Amino acid sequence: MELTDPTIFTARRERLRAVMAAKNLPALLVTFAANRYYLSGFELADSQCNESVGWLIVLPSGPTGGRDLLMTDARFTEAAKRLWPQEDTLIYGAGKHAELAKILRGRGVSALGYDPRAVNVFDYDALREHFELVPVGGVVEELRRIKEPAELDLLRASCGLNHHVMRALTDVLVPGMTETEAAWQIERLFREAGAEGLSFPSIVGVNQNAALPHAIPGETKIRQESLVLVDAGCRLAAYCSDQTRTYWVGREPSERFQDTKRLVQAAQKAAMAVIRPGVAFADAYAAARRVFEDAGVARQFTHSLGHGIGLETHEGPSLSPRAQGVFAPGMVVTVEPGLYDAAWGGVRWEFMVAVTPDGCAPL
Amino acid sequence: MELTDPTIFTARRERLRAVMAAKNLPALLVTFAANRYYLSGFELADSQCNESVGWLIVLPSGPTGGRDLLMTDARFTEAAKRLWPQEDTLIYGAGKHAELAKILRGRGVSALGYDPRAVNVFDYDALREHFELVPVGGVVEELRRIKEPAELDLLRASCGLNHHVMRALTDVLVPGMTETEAAWQIERLFREAGAEGLSFPSIVGVNQNAALPHAIPGETKIRQESLVLVDAGCRLAAYCSDQTRTYWVGREPSERFQDTKRLVQAAQKAAMAVIRPGVAFADAYAAARRVFEDAGVARQFTHSLGHGIGLETHEGPSLSPRAQGVFAPGMVVTVEPGLYDAAWGGVRWEFMVAVTPDGCAPL
Numbered sequence: 112m113e114l115t116d117p118t119i120f121t122a123r124r125e126r127l128r129a130v131m132a133a134k135n136l137p138a139l140l141v142t143f144a145a146n147r148y149y150l151s152g153f154e155l156a157d158s159q160c161n162e163s164v165g166w167l168i169v170l171p172s173g174p175t176g177g178r179d180l181l182m183t184d185a186r187f188t189e190a191a192k193r194l195w196p197q198e199d200t201l202i203y204g205a206g207k208h209a210e211l212a213k214i215l216r217g218r219g220v221s222a223l224g225y226d227p228r229a230v231n232v233f234d235y236d237a238l239r240e241h242f243e244l245v246p247v248g249g250v251v252e253e254l255r256r257i258k259e260p261a262e263l264d265l266l267r268a269s270c271g272l273n274h275h276v277m278r279a280l281t282d283v284l285v286p287g288m289t290e291t292e293a294a295w296q297i298e299r300l301f302r303e304a305g306a307e308g309l310s311f312p313s314i315v316g317v318n319q320n321a322a323l324p325h326a327i328p329g330e331t332k333i334r335q336e337s338l339v340l341v342d343a344g345c346r347l348a349a350y351c352s353d354q355t356r357t358y359w360v361g362r363e364p365s366e367r368f369q370d371t372k373r374l375v376q377a378a379q380k381a382a383m384a385v386i387r388p389g390v391a392f393a394d395a396y397a398a399a400r401r402v403f404e405d406a407g408v409a410r411q412f413t414h415s416l417g418h419g420i421g422l423e424t425h426e427g428p429s430l431s432p433r434a435q436g437v438f439a440p441g442m443v444v445t446v447e448p449g450l451y452d453a454a455w456g457g458v459r460w461e462f463m464v465a466v467t468p469d470g471c472a473p474l
Numbered sequence: 475m476e477l478t479d480p481t482i483f484t485a486r487r488e489r490l491r492a493v494m495a496a497k498n499l500p501a502l503l504v505t506f507a508a509n510r511y512y513l514s515g516f517e518l519a520d521s522q523c524n525e526s527v528g529w530l531i532v533l534p535s536g537p538t539g540g541r542d543l544l545m546t547d548a549r550f551t552e553a554a555k556r557l558w559p560q561e562d563t564l565i566y567g568a569g570k571h572a573e574l575a576k577i578l579r580g581r582g583v584s585a586l587g588y589d590p591r592a593v594n595v596f597d598y599d600a601l602r603e604h605f606e607l608v609p610v611g612g613v614v615e616e617l618r619r620i621k622e623p624a625e626l627d628l629l630r631a632s633c634g635l636n637h638h639v640m641r642a643l644t645d646v647l648v649p650g651m652t653e654t655e656a657a658w659q660i661e662r663l664f665r666e667a668g669a670e671g672l673s674f675p676s677i678v679g680v681n682q683n684a685a686l687p688h689a690i691p692g693e694t695k696i697r698q699e700s701l702v703l704v705d706a707g708c709r710l711a712a713y714c715s716d717q718t719r720t721y722w723v724g725r726e727p728s729e730r731f732q733d734t735k736r737l738v739q740a741a742q743k744a745a746m747a748v749i750r751p752g753v754a755f756a757d758a759y760a761a762a763r764r765v766f767e768d769a770g771v772a773r774q775f776t777h778s779l780g781h782g783i784g785l786e787t788h789e790g791p792s793l794s795p796r797a798q799g800v801f802a803p804g805m806v807v808t809v810e811p812g813l814y815d816a817a818w819g820g821v822r823w824e825f826m827v828a829v830t831p832d833g834c835a836p837l
Contacts, residue, residue, distance in 0.1 A: 227595035
């Protein structure tokens with residue numbers, strides 16, 4: 112199910128090359144894992160955050176255009192071979208910066224674009240002994256914001272599993288179950304429905320714990336008449352889903368829970384009503400916040416409205432009050448207002464929506 | 475079960491402060507997630523590799539020593555409050571570098587040590603507008619190499635779950651099962667035995683796929699009379715385990731499999747026989763390699779012998795042929811020689827061993 116047709120990745124690199132040419136950029140060093148995968152199909156994730164499994168160098172149009180270089184270490188020799196021409200693959204040892212420089216000089220490349228947020232100071236210092244380095248952030252991320260039809264299908268499928276799990280939780284969450292146990296049941300449901308794994312560690316917060324927007328599930332037990340916030344998602348064919356629901360376990364949801372949930376859902380609806388191509392990201396946030404302001408609870412809305420989602424759970428655009436830019440067709444974002452009170456708990460409600468030519472539609 | 479006693483983290487910061495004083499270092503900026511957790515107990519992992527959930531600044535001995543600063547964003551306000559004095563916590567917005575500078579100037583700090591491998595160029599450029607930046611890599615990692623008794627207990631418990639799973643796999647791996655299905659069974663076994671999760675995505679490689687040292691499980695099915703390489707581990711109370719076994723599914727292991735396994739286990743044994751305090755890391759690698767050289771197959775041993783393990787699956791020391799340094803009591807490393815042939819498959823065997831005062835002992 113994962114996208115494996117090599118022409119998809121070639122086409123993306125050609126789109127990137129066109130952007131590079133328009134911006135008069137030199138060859139581009141791609142270090143960030145999700146960008147590398149998006150452009151090459153090689154390894155979605157690094158071994159650890161501090162352990163890269165390889166870089167991609169996209170060459171500008173011209174005599175060497177298209178002969179982009181994939182570099183990795185010996186552990187991934189076979190994996191690279193299955194994907195990339197051997198003459199354009201560098202299996203590096205300890206001196207990877209110098210080895211890269213030698214090959215690229217042979218292709219007439221002496222300047223490299225790089226993302227200052229995705230290159231550490233150590234690599235920067237080593238690279239600048241060989242190259243002119245040109246800072247250029249977010250070029251690949253910019254392409255990734257607009258999902259291709261095949262990506263929309265995969266995001267829809269990933270979100271479909273998410274709906275399935277959120278529905279099933281109505282029966283799964285019962286008094287006596289700890290947050291940790293609930294988190295494991297959530298993971299089982301995702302995996303048994305076909306997910307490759309979670310897209311992030313599930314958040315399960317009972318009562319006051321729901322007030323921590325990034326609560327780690329613990330030994331707190333669900334009791335009769337309690338609220339349970341679940342924020343969870345999976346990866347399916349490499350694409351992430353991410354939704355939040357806040358459940359009531361018991362016979363009779365408290366009035367405060369019902370009121371809070373009603374407000375949060377109204378804020379979500381208000382935001383979704385304004386999302387359409389050309390509208391500023393910050394206006395979507397403002398639409399949700401206005402609902403909370405009118406009810407005098409805006410101070411309890413402590414985070415941004417949402418974020419783009421795709422190969423990463425969190426990617427561009429951010430729907431924060433300070434966000435720059437406007438919606439465009441093909442973007443997929445979460446819409447997840449919440450209200451929190453450390454002494455009581457919290458309610459968050461999260462959908463994934465795709466921006467359409469004239470509005471947005473929940474996945 | 476997780477280490478939560480605040481005195482553990484205070485004691486680690488005091489040990490770090492002593493190292494900082496001895497090396498005449500200024501305040502130390504701790505950005506890398508595992509280091510931050512090791513020194514503070516705050517959030518073991520970042521949200522994503524490109525999305526930090528906070529930094530820790532350890533101040534040097536002197537008037538402000540001990541009033542170390544934890545900085546995070548609003549999502550983690552409550553989590554920080556449960557752990558850190560509010561007057562030493564910075565909940566930052568968009569201008570985090572300037573906000574940090576303002577507080578630290580108030581504490582007489584104008585220079586910051588930082589790890590060039592753990593700070594990206596963007597943050598570096600923003601920080602150097604406010605601070606003198608002093609590159610100093612690996613100071614916290616150096617402390618983390620020597621495990622405290624409580625850490626050894628947790629690593630033993632984590633590895634204990636691993637042994638349980640590896641034993642269970644003898645019955646679980648059956649003809650008809652795909653690598654993906656096997657990987658999910660492995661995860662279930664770990665989780666149902668109490669693990670928080672996997673420490674890395676499991677590697678399951680059938681026959682030729684076992685020749686990829688970092689194979690992603692796919693739709694290849696186990697058949698009667700095939701070899702299956704499993705490299706898997708879990709997190710228990712934050713500590714990682716990591717072991718590899720290569721199974722034969724069927725009635726009669728092939729002669730090649732048996733011979734290869736015998737060689738790999740002999741190499742592992744040879745390495746473990748030399749590991750003791752004072753011995754060079756590279757000598758452990760050499761001892762394993764010599765066994766393969768004597769058998770004329772050294773070219774099929776394509777990776778290093780092992781790596782340290784603790785809060786991360788891969789941490790120092792590395793047991794590569796180029797590694798500098800010597801073993802010391804309290805280190806925990808993997809010993810994992812392997813032999814690979816793309817046309818046939820591969821065998822790897824991996825133990826975790828703790829360095830003792832006079833040798834090493836498998837966990």
